[in-house]
Amino acid sequence: MGWPRICFVLSLFCCGDAATSLCGSCSGHGTCNTATRICNCLRGYQGAQCELRSCPYGIAWADYAVAVDTAHQPAECSNMGLCDTKTGLCSCNDGFEGPACDVMSCPTCVYGRCVTMREAAVAVDDYNFFTQTTYALWDADKVRGCQCNHGFQGYDCSQRTCPSGDDPQTTGQLSEVQHLSCLCDSCTGSFALSFEGFYTVNISPTATAADLAAALNALRPIHGVTVTLSGGGTTVCDADGAVASIAFTKNGGDLPPLRLSSFLTGGISAISIQSGGAAGLYDAVAASVDGTTERLPCSGRGQCDTSSGLCTCVAGFGDSDGGGNAGQIPDCGFGSTATCPMANGFVCNNQGTCSAGTDYKCICSAGFTGVDCTKKSCPTGEAWFDEATAPDIAHATAVCSNKGLCNSVSGLCMCQAGYSGPACEVMDCPGGNPPCSGHGTCRTMAQLAQLATGATGVLQGFTYGNSPSTWDSTKIQGCACSENVFMGPYVAEVNRYQAYDCSQRTCVAGADPLERNRVDEHQSLTCFGDGGTFALSFRQFTTPPLSALSSTAEMVAALGALPSIRSVQVSFDSGTVACSVAGVVATVRFTYAQGPLPLLTASTSSLTRSSGGAPSVVIARLVVGTKSNVECSRRGSCNRATGRCACNDGFTSSDGDGNIGIRADCGYTTMAR
Template structure:
């Protein structure tokens, strides 16, 4: 009593009761802050928070969960679990709202922004990969695929541009395309259409745009007129091949009408059309399940019911090149600047080399005597002496090889090539940036980096430091390799097979691996000390057993990836305990007991001669098993690595009762011991009234974990009274705590005492 009274008197304070009275309302049967009216109090005086609330007193809001953009794989090739703010935003605990990293949006930061305003510069529509697959078809084959079951199906978004616009954000204009007038021996695209129906109508779709309605008895002219309602079709020639006197659709399944559609003003290898037959009346002898409209393309053929044919579709072989490869495109205006060097002049064409209004540079105004460029092919390509066309060197592009090409990577956003298969299409700047044609460098969108914009950036702070300077920016594959489970390295990999569509992101999506003591999607938050809740009961510390059979040498023990110094085979219990407690991962104290006696040797010729019990006193919960390096341990034959160390954990034993039994730890290892709130900006626990930093064993200590409960005798009636007198160690611990508060300007959260990880009582 005298020690505490003198301490108060020397500091000029009235007495301890003034501070302790602030704790007087505490009761053994009360949860902290009455769970802030957002939870229920259980038998351990712990708050069980209602949905949407968290924190030891249920005062903190939870934020929405979303599929994590990056995380540690939980099993081989299994990642992207649900995470708060999708690991791309910070949770505001007062409002329960995510503050998303720039470039991400949604309540849980679970989707990309298409552009800074999500409006695609007014020239496109923002789609997820899933919705893109649902609303469109393959731009190559016109096949329909879904993309529903891959982690990024509703996360990655991009602009799908209106006709005439291009670029990942639809900021660029497309220029007219045409056939190179100096190349010969090429053909137009021809596709065949077969229809069955006795009435109603059908439609054809090209480039995801639907034609006008085509009646079952429509003529060739009617079909052409309907197709020309598709804005991207400039002109077609329609021919009924089987019987020109009949309508577009055959009336029975044993009848046939083959319709040829030649694209006379759209050049190159075109994507197939596809049919919509829902408004057709089924043919005689048929049903609505029969394929009423079929399109045949890409060189395939058909023989009609009468034996006519075979009729062949034709894959277009004309260029269909921007500015017909005879001019350069101005991306701002969408206008071709036709070549006119060396008096070789080109202008707009009719599509067949003559003058016209296509503005595609497809008409040679003068006799052409060489390849384009002040120097042929601008000095960056080989000139074809017959067609006067340039074959550009690697890294150069355009009809005159005057522009730089940019690097290619796997597209971030392209139509699936099969169900749930995407990101396997090669694209300039990975479809996530714009190529600077003067320098040959990709100008990547906000979320992407790399020479081809092939990497997703890591979160950064306002100064641009990746992971706020407190972590490493690693790919999903690297995150898996570096992952640990309770401090133990795992054998998990992610994306080891380059051909697995589920793990396409293994080397392209990056995230932060935070340094020890830091947390958050950007490693900007501090972790707080963790500990055992002294109010819970019927719990036990972890006890692990080991036996060693050896006659010489030494061993080393590993716990949570930290390894001891060399331990002699004949080390006594105190030496083994000291070696283990020197490990930073032990977090304090262990108790080592030898069944053969404290002075006995660790190892013996017979392993059964000594069973070692290791009790984890300050590392709480179900901790990982110890492991041994026996490379220097000698058996009875004296050979290295012939000694044997065996372990028993989680209730196992070396022999039947009454032999020692291992114990799975059941104590908590929770933030601020569940008796305070974490200040995540400082890594400091704000302890609830009546709780202080512990030693990990429910006594006063310097862990900063709020795991020490101030005795009732101090809370009610000052130092004396109630249940008796405080122990000397308890008085000393309180003096340390109060000294710290007085000299360090302790902050307060309501009535809480603040203790931080660097605020060690032993230093006071």
């Protein structure tokens, strides 16, 4: 490129008036450090002239690992949105919200409310959430889902539940029995009980067994209980302690414990619930009993329509009272049969087995479900949202990963927008179609970890996905943006795309021209050999095989062709070729890559040495590079749309060595240093 051409191109980077202050006004949003001549921006501002607004940071949704199984570092807009540098506001990807795009948008939650993973861990409603524990992993306040109202289900609470009950065809099972132990010596006040989120009226400590039964039977989820008082007492509480045994005669299954809210005051009082085999506290009452009856939708004898919440019973079954008798609960819990369900002219739709040994119920083949095996089951995956079952243990297996609805006709998951995969198990990559704005590749967190580089640009070899806390390793995807892309107009203006969706460009980095006494990296290569070839690698790029008889020009060309190097100077301590039996020391000065650099590495499997021992290439660092490597040389602002530096007044593009050139940074100054 001739000087007229260079000058024409440099006009894009106007040097301005040399008399202008090196800091300028800092846009009124910062102060000038007269020693470094750099604007120190006020909080909330950034840029060489503090002319840009900063956006809030949040825990990144997708990023490169910084250690084994360690990721999700703070990032601008949580790496799920773009920063509007005019307003300081994040523009979030669809499906994410919050000041820093740090929160997953909830599904519609048609009949429910939105809660976080942390909130789900501590909430116990005995309908959606059954275990009270803690959850504090990286996603505790970021991932959200629905807590459905009673009678509704599905990841978005859009489907209705059907009545559940005990299979009337099975026998020899036990009903749930729980104990209320209460001591009240001269106490007053009341208490209340709840079941599956429904609360009784306040109950007096002098209530009778009938009063307690009536209060419980008034709750919508309870179909029938009986209450027996211990020791011949007449009230649920007394001065030396009483036990009320509560038998769930018309609710099948192993039931959640009753929840107690005590408002007893004065005197001496103690009140508690025993379940799960625990004995009552007074009068030597027998242990409580876990129910062994079934608790099945439509009692296992009907098909549930989740759009209406109604059961369609198979022949021989109908409405029950919850206890196996005829009644008004539409749960298919009354009746009996001695024949197997038929569908499409076949027993169990020809997709299962049935016999007297199965109580004339279909045992469906893999992939099929339903009372007659006419429904197709959908695939499962680790749940995006669910309750923790122990401290920091969550994301259990769920149908459609709890991010979609199962179409039981096709067996396919209908995923929430932004999620895909057979089980809705993968978060879609941002950037539209093609993903990553066409400027990158879509990678899982596990794959991004393998691409992670350290401060000097060398692959770290990290893995991600080896512990329960890395549940997202194959579920969350992010963009690995394209690198070494020609941005123009300078021939040296080769850079990369950036942002969560690879929609923006980076600008060339370079040394700050006002820094003093900074030097380039120098490394030595001592080559022992006189035949064959060797190859050199730097930051994941490798030269073609180099002859042992290579000249300095050939080494300069081979190293300069690597995108990670681009430009070097090479000299030999003796002779005109790279290697000799006694060893030749080549000094490599890095004139483009700046800052402290990783060592070159050599592959010598094809190198030969006629005498003196095995062939080798020994690499050492002679001078540590001390030049900064800052976008736009710290003396300009990057235009993310074009990938070009807009240099401050008095600065323009350099050659990387403090002179005017075609690097496309802002590393040359006309100002006095």
